[in-house]
Amino acid sequence: MATDPGPESASSDEVSEPPAAERHPATGLDLATVDRLLTTTRAVRRRLDLTRPVPREVILECLRLAIQAPTGSNAQTWRWLVVTDGPTRAAIAGLYRNRVVMSARAVAPSDVDPQQQRVNDSAGYLRDHLEDVPVLVIPCVEEKGGAAGWAPSIYPAVWSLMLALRSRGLGSCLTTAHLFRRDEAATLLGIPSGYAQACLIPIAYYTGDDFQPAVRRPVEDLTYWNHWGADR
Numbered sequence: 001m002a003t004d005p006g007p008e009s010a011s012s013d014e015v016s017e018p019p020a021a022e023r024h025p026a027t028g029l030d031l032a033t034v035d036r037l038l039t040t041t042r043a044v045r046r047r048l049d050l051t052r053p054v055p056r057e058v059i060l061e062c063l064r065l066a067i068q069a070p071t072g073s074n075a076q077t078w079r080w081l082v083v084t085d086g087p088t089r090a091a092i093a094g095l096y097r098n099r100v101v102m103s104a105r106a107v108a109p110s111d112v113d114p115q116q117q118r119v120n121d122s123a124g125y126l127r128d129h130l131e132d133v134p135v136l137v138i139p140c141v142e143e144k145g146g147a148a149g150w151a152p153s154i155y156p157a158v159w160s161l162m163l164a165l166r167s168r169g170l171g172s173c174l175t176t177a178h179l180f181r182r183d184e185a186a187t188l189l190g191i192p193s194g195y196a197q198a199c200l201i202p203i204a205y206y207t208g209d210d211f212q213p214a215v216r217r218p219v220e221d222l223t224y225w226n227h228w229g230a231d232r
Helices: 012-016 029-038 055-064 084-096 114-130 157-165 179-189
Strands: 078-085 135-142 170-174 195-197 201-205
Touching: 029 157, 055 078, 055 157, 078 084, 078 179, 084 114, 084 179, 135 157, 157 170, 179 195
Parallel strands: none
Antiparallel strands: 078 135, 135 195, 135 201, 170 201
């Protein structure tokens, strides 16, 4: 005589599916997972595993997701330069560390709060170890002009890449220090004229515990309605 197998015998598909109550009624998305990804994708500069290789297919998988991002006029003029060669990474690190021009903000004030000091320390760590990061990605985009220039067409895809990496256990950050010497970087990497380097993204598996949402000012303090400074 057949017996009720009970809840423990449910199929793996049934067990892994989040309850319907946790999904948004219009999109079907599990908002808890989506919100966690969005609020815990941090700029990872120090907690990078510099000894663990990152497979080529993992990078390509994340880039396939990234290029689903919207792009101006659907032009898709982006190119993704992935640098894994040791000597080339070292040369890029040399450009990164030795800026021709120092911005005013590059000099840290003496009265920074503890959170900002941690950011400064992690930035210094990345500067000193950039050549050891297993993958460096330089997103490039064709300079087409337009009212907003080239930048808006590449950064949605850059953020999508960082989210895809985070979901797979890899850390990354968006940095632009090497752009002080972008011409030398272009020569080093063979980037043709007419393409702009948007930033530099160091990528490695991250170490330690998981990440948490950052401390931010209340969004109400940062949001204006209909006129600058107006709250309604």
